[in-house]
Amino acid sequence: xxxxxxxxxxxxxxxxxxxxxxxxxxxxxxxxxxxxxxxxxxxxxxxxxxxxxxxxxxxxxxxxxxxxxxxxxxxxxxxxxxxxxxxxxxxxxxxxxxxxxxxxxxxxxxxxxxxxx
Numbered sequence: 875x876x877x878x879x880x881x882x883x884x885x886x887x888x889x890x891x892x893x894x895x896x897x898x899x900x901x902x903x904x905x906x907x908x909x910x911x912x913x914x915x916x917x918x919x920x921x922x923x924x925x926x927x928x929x930x931x932x933x934x935x936x937x938x939x940x941x942x943x944x945x946x947x948x949x950x951x952x953x954x955x956x957x958x959x960x961x962x963x964x965x966x967x968x969x970x971x972x973x974x975x976x977x978x979x980x981x982x983x984x985x986x987x988x989x990x991x
Contacts, residue, residue, distance in 0.1 A: 878925060878926075878929055878941060881921065881922050881925045881946075882925070884921075884922055885918060885919050885920075885921065885923055885925070885926070886922065887918075888915045888916075888918035888919040888922065889919045889922075891915050892912070892915045892919055895908075895911075895912055913957060913961075916956070916957060916960065917953055917954070917957050920953045920956050920957070921949060921950060921953040924949045924952050924953050925941070925946065925949045928941065928945055928948070928949055929941055929945075932945065943991070944987065944988075947987045947991055948984060948987060951980065951983045951987055952980065952984070954983075955976060955977075955980050958976045958979070959973075959976060962976070
């Protein structure tokens with residue numbers, strides 16, 4: 875339970891930082907490190923959100939009170955999907971083919987987590 879509070883708190887802080895970044899800065903002003911910081915805050919925010927959703931689902935469906943380490947890894951891999959969509963969108967390469975490749979990558983990464991851990 876302690877890990878989930880930290881994850882949720884970091885997600886909320888990341889969301890606040892993301893809102894501030896989007897309202898106060900432009901991509902030309904922020905530079906390469908700012909873009910890296912942007913993608914990192916997006917990832918942290920999405921990770922907190924997906925972890926919260928996963929905990930809620932596991933509590934309702936399986937009546938589990940705590941998340942296991944494997945559940946956090948599932949959340950971490952799943953959180954990378956929107957980052958890949960954002961990167962593809964920034965290159966202007968969103969198509970059905972790109973979406974299918976991102977989904978295949980996520981399925982393979984989740985399968986690797988299932989088999990390895």
